[in-house]
Amino acid sequence: MNGFSLKIEKFLEILIERGGYKEVLIGLQNTVLIAVAGLIIGTVIGTLIAAVRVLPKYSKIVKALDGFCSFYVGLFRGTPMVVQLLVFYYVMLPLMGIRMSSVVVAITVFGLNSGAYISEIMRAGILSVDPGQMEGARSVGLSYTSAMMKIVIPQAIKNILPTLGNEFIALIKETSVVSFVGAKDLYLAFQSIGSGTYEYMVPYLAMAIIYIVIVCLITLGIKVMERRLRKGDRK
């Protein structure tokens, strides 16, 4: 046990006195930033795709859009996140001649990827709303788009909030692969602390604890949001 407390001492020394906490804070910031921004972009993309996929398929334009959306979802669900990061960073960007910081790359890929997953969650959410809600909104003269935006999607989001929270938690944890393209996340911060002393036990344990704490906080946040959104429900 003596050895373990020695390791903790050493870890705390690097963390506090030699400025290791700065790296951890940057890592924490990037991890949260990538996950939050990814979730927001993903929700927007996912909602758009879901809205297209529930459209009645009368016209050719809708059919073409629907085909494109299925292709998109298939593409992003069919490859691992790491592969998408690597392909985007080492293939797409050089081909297009664009320079981007690795954090921006990570946010983009996470947004595109979660968009594919969220679109399916959102589609289920939209289908779970009573069709009478759409009819009621159309009967007073609202357009399909307004009815969708004002009435159906808000109710769909309420229904899928627990699942959306799950997606957010998954995103937070998946950020641990962004170091593949050089983005400084939590994993990279603790890895560099460990590599200073070749002593990884305590840094990785601390990293695990931080992840758990973040996820617990998110879970709590979702519960609060759910309670607020449920105010219109049967008591």
Place this chain on the structure above:
Amino acid sequence: MTENNKLIEVRGLCKDFGDNKVLKDINTDIMKGEKVVVIGPSGSGKSTFLRCLNCMEDPTAGAIIFGGENIADMSVDINVHRQKMGMVFQHFNLFNNKTVIENIMLAPILIGKKNLKKQKKDNLLIKLHLKKGEVIPVTTSVSEITANAREKAIELLKRIGLEEKADAYPSSLSGGQKQRVAIVRSLAMDPDVILFDEPTSALDPEMVGEVLELMKDLANQGMTMVVVTHEMGFAKEVGTRIIFMDEGRFVEEATPEEFFAHPKSERAIEFLSKVL
């Protein structure tokens, strides 16, 4: 009756669901101020007929002429016409994510804002000589639209005695209250006609009365109504014309006095013997 009194003209209306022909060549005119009550056995196409009138179901063939346009034509902006055709549903279809007053104000505010935006855009285009026409000065504002909508909503809620429920959500209302709110929601757009799709069928028996009372009230004020219902008492008392439907056709059309006293077709006699 003169041509001007025709509110809705139905010409050769057909509706198929796959191979199932639900409506077969229906022709009728609905006049201003008329209270048309549509009755018939279940599966006879009553609700489908009603839902075709505001194109909630797209007719397979035929024309629905309302406001001088054939609204069954897909190129017509149906939303503009639906503002003038209120609809009341069997299951109320109040917006669950909005409070009672928001339910009533939603359409007037959204549509008011949309028209305001369009007017401003048109004016700009005319000023830039990109469009012909005259600049119509903008006389309203978003806050005025909202204030007017709220005032009207409160007035409507007072009329049904539910002003204290303005900020409640629909889930906390009884069935009868929900349906009365749904009726005034359709009134918020000042419609020319209201379509009722079995408005009392999903209600507890003790709540049917309050909804019928409100409908009678509307009828007395001269509102044009098309009502699909199983309430024969209401049909007799309020209706000015009874349409008896069976198998996708109008089997009989008559005044209530005539229809209930001397039904002509065998199918109507059989139906009435069961429901009365």
